[in-house]
Amino acid sequence: MTVRQDIHSSGLPILCQSCEARHRGVCGALDPDHLVGLAKVSSRHQIEAGVELIGDAEAIDSYSNVLSGVVKLTKSLSDGRQQIVGLQFAPDFLGRPFKVESEINAEAATAVSLCSFPKAAIERIMKESPELEHRLLKQTLNELDEARDWMVTLGRKTASEKVASFLLMIARNTDSSIDPAARSASFDLPLTRADISDFLGLTNETVSRQLTRLRADGVIRIENKRHVTVDSMNRLEQRCGGRRARQPPFE
Amino acid sequence: MTVRQDIHSSGLPILCQSCEARHRGVCGALDPDHLVGLAKVSSRHQIEAGVELIGDAEAIDSYSNVLSGVVKLTKSLSDGRQQIVGLQFAPDFLGRPFKVESEINAEAATAVSLCSFPKAAIERIMKESPELEHRLLKQTLNELDEARDWMVTLGRKTASEKVASFLLMIARNTDSSIDPAARSASFDLPLTRADISDFLGLTNETVSRQLTRLRADGVIRIENKRHVTVDSMNRLEQRCGGRRARQPPFE
DNA sequence: CGAGAGATTGACGGACGTCAAGTTATGTGG
DNA sequence: CCACATAACTTGACGTCCGTCAATCTCTCG
Numbered sequence: 298m299t300v301r302q303d304i305h306s307s308g309l310p311i312l313c314q315s316c317e318a319r320h321r322g323v324c325g326a327l328d329p330d331h332l333v334g335l336a337k338v339s340s341r342h343q344i345e346a347g348v349e350l351i352g353d354a355e356a357i358d359s360y361s362n363v364l365s366g367v368v369k370l371t372k373s374l375s376d377g378r379q380q381i382v383g384l385q386f387a388p389d390f391l392g393r394p395f396k397v398e399s400e401i402n403a404e405a406a407t408a409v410s411l412c413s414f415p416k417a418a419i420e421r422i423m424k425e426s427p428e429l430e431h432r433l434l435k436q437t438l439n440e441l442d443e444a445r446d447w448m449v450t451l452g453r454k455t456a457s458e459k460v461a462s463f464l465l466m467i468a469r470n471t472d473s474s475i476d477p478a479a480r481s482a483s484f485d486l487p488l489t490r491a492d493i494s495d496f497l498g499l500t501n502e503t504v505s506r507q508l509t510r511l512r513a514d515g516v517i518r519i520e521n522k523r524h525v526t527v528d529s530m531n532r533l534e535q536r537c538g539g540r541r542a543r544q545p546p547f548e
Numbered sequence: 549m550t551v552r553q554d555i556h557s558s559g560l561p562i563l564c565q566s567c568e569a570r571h572r573g574v575c576g577a578l579d580p581d582h583l584v585g586l587a588k589v590s591s592r593h594q595i596e597a598g599v600e601l602i603g604d605a606e607a608i609d610s611y612s613n614v615l616s617g618v619v620k621l622t623k624s625l626s627d628g629r630q631q632i633v634g635l636q637f638a639p640d641f642l643g644r645p646f647k648v649e650s651e652i653n654a655e656a657a658t659a660v661s662l663c664s665f666p667k668a669a670i671e672r673i674m675k676e677s678p679e680l681e682h683r684l685l686k687q688t689l690n691e692l693d694e695a696r697d698w699m700v701t702l703g704r705k706t707a708s709e710k711v712a713s714f715l716l717m718i719a720r721n722t723d724s725s726i727d728p729a730a731r732s733a734s735f736d737l738p739l740t741r742a743d744i745s746d747f748l749g750l751t752n753e754t755v756s757r758q759l760t761r762l763r764a765d766g767v768i769r770i771e772n773k774r775h776v777t778v779d780s781m782n783r784l785e786q787r788c789g790g791r792r793a794r795q796p797p798f799e
Numbered sequence: 800c801g802a803g804a805g806a807t808t809g810a811c812g813g814a815c816g817t818c819a820a821g822t823t824a825t826g827t828g829g
Numbered sequence: 830c831c832a833c834a835t836a837a838c839t840t841g842a843c844g845t846c847c848g849t850c851a852a853t854c855t856c857t858c859g
Binding site: 370372373374375376378379380382383393394395400401427430431433434435437438440441442444445446447448449451452453454497498538539540541 | 627629633645646684691695698704705791792
């Protein structure tokens with residue numbers, strides 16, 4: 298389906314006028330001509346939790362922007378062990394340029410809305426507009442930084458540090474993004490316990506135990522299994538196994 | 549130090565004529581003019597194992613190409629726990645564009661030779677030459693793929709699968725790159741046992757035990773602690789905890 | 800030869816996985 | 830409205846893989 302648009306209202310496709318991706322996402326790199334051209338072949342989708350978006354070893358024929366919700370990227374071993382290797386929030390760009398086949402699985406972790414484009418359209422624009430590649434490079438570098446941070450978490454942190462780090466990451470990617478320095482936060486977990494364990498390299502039992510420990514220690518409160526309140530972000534951060542501070546100046 | 553060059557011999561700076569990075573590395577993206585300009589301000593360095601190249605929280609003022617040897621990228625927690633988050637081989641590009649400060653430590657794991665450029669020079673050329681950004685994007689995407697593969701290893705594999713996976717990765721990045729389908733391989737480990745454990749999220753004792761187990765089982769032979777021979781890559785691969793194969797077509 | 804770093808091997812303990820039972824939340828149909 | 834089913838979650842008991850600590854061995858280099 299292609300969405301109706303009124304180019305005269307402001308030079309922008311109606312589809313894009315209120316779209317977050319046009320500012321913070323990759324579409325911000327496009328001039329009006331490209332945006333109009335792209336909007337003609339793009340389409341919005343509402344997807345419910347649990348639906349697979351990109352299958353492992355499937356051909357990729359489209360890319361998307363995440364407009365709301367959370368998408369989980371997973372990899373699996375042959376015996377069923379699974380690892381979440383990334384989470385994508387709005388307005389992230391979803392898809393792996395320059396590869397015909399995905400080595401990754403993408404699945405809606407929550408209800409998700411996407412704006413999808415044919416692969417060919419993006420790649421044509423990419424050739425004409427260096428600014429688009431520039432944005433993609435920046436996002437990819439950010440994802441690489443995040444992946445490397447999680448490698449530290451996966452390889453070197455204890456179970457309780459892992460769970461605390463996960464909560465901190467979610468808190469920073471949701472409503473508390475309104476105020477990054479907020480001293481408290483309240484949010485819904487976008488993942489089930491099983492998903493969280495796949496993200497942290499643990500079992501759901503261990504995740505559950507660590508959450509109840511955090512609750513017993515007064516670091517978090519939990520309502521309805523999914524809603525988490527953090528009164529003191531400081532206390533939560535202390536449980537994450539901090540990054541190395543600068544060395545003291547004199548040995 | 550800036551190396552002498554003879555532009556007349558072929559239009560290429562002498563420094564670059566025999567350089568691997570000019571073909572497979574980022575320099576392959578540059579036209580002769582840019583290459584000449586860059587060569588004027590670039591310099592080669594020989595660095596011995598153990599030297600720190602980029603410190604955590606240090607200002608970044610130069611980028612480099614790795615010409616030979618192996619560079620390890622590490623992150624640390626405040627109590628000293630350390631994780632290697634990436635290895636760079638020739639002809640990888642070393643450095644994090646668009647950030648004033650590194651959040652990562654880079655250290656020569658073996659003797660290394662680098663070709664370094666001032667940060668400003670690269671960034672100027674990047675603005676003029678979209679092809680350079682294109683190469684950087686491709687390398688960054690590859691590094692992201694690798695990082696995500698290691699996340700599976702860190703989060704979901706057993707100690708013996710981790711060690712086998714590590715050996716396989718090293719085998720594929722060294723002399724066996726001559727023949728990617730080779731059924732056997734022989735190479736020097738670029739990392740100490742302690743480094744390997746920091747890479748795999750283990751202790752050096754566990755790494756050592758797994759290596760002796762692989763040796764006892766006849767999968768590998770070890771000479772002089774560092775030199776490894778793999779007679780059957782197949783047998784090694786079987787110990788890596790394979791990736792999921794395609795689902796059987798009917799259910 | 801001696802010193803020191805790196806590596807190996809063993810004994811032991813603890814953190815986390817496994818297995819299993821029980822609880823809560825949500826929906827479904829009578 | 831209640832009985833029931835199902836999925837997600839919690840909690841406990843127990844076992845094991847891997848970390849910790851310590852002794853010994855092997856190289857390399859002065």
